[in-house]
Amino acid sequence: MNGEDPTGRKVGLLDRHHLMAFLCDPFCHEWRSTFKLQTPLAKLMKEMINIYVPLDADGTETLRQRVLAEFKVSFFNYHI
Numbered sequence: 203m204n205g206e207d208p209t210g211r212k213v214g215l216l217d218r219h220h221l222m223a224f225l226c227d228p229f230c231h232e233w234r235s236t237f238k239l240q241t242p243l244a245k246l247m248k249e250m251i252n253i254y255v256p257l258d259a260d261g262t263e264t265l266r267q268r269v270l271a272e273f274k275v276s277f278f279n280y281h282i
Contacts, residue, residue, distance in 0.1 A: 222250045247273060 221241060224230050239246075247270065255266045 218246075218249070221246055225250065 221239060224233075224237070224239070225243075225246060251266050251270050251273070255269050257266070258264050
């Protein structure tokens with residue numbers, strides 16, 4: 203359940219967007235003991251932000267860094 207493409211099979215059990223949706227679900231703490239994600243949380247959060255948050259007008263990642271910091275604070279305060 204790591205979201206990677208299983209070569210030689212039709213489809214994987216979970217796709218990357220499923221894992222990202224799981225992180226954003228406000229009730230995912232209820233399922234943490236059931237689902238053991240095999241992708242590191244930090245890697246998945248960074249990947250999600252790089253896909254959905256655009257670079258700043260000048261090409262820097264200031265907005266991405268701010269969103270990452272806010273996500274970490276809200277996620278860890280709520281889920282831990």
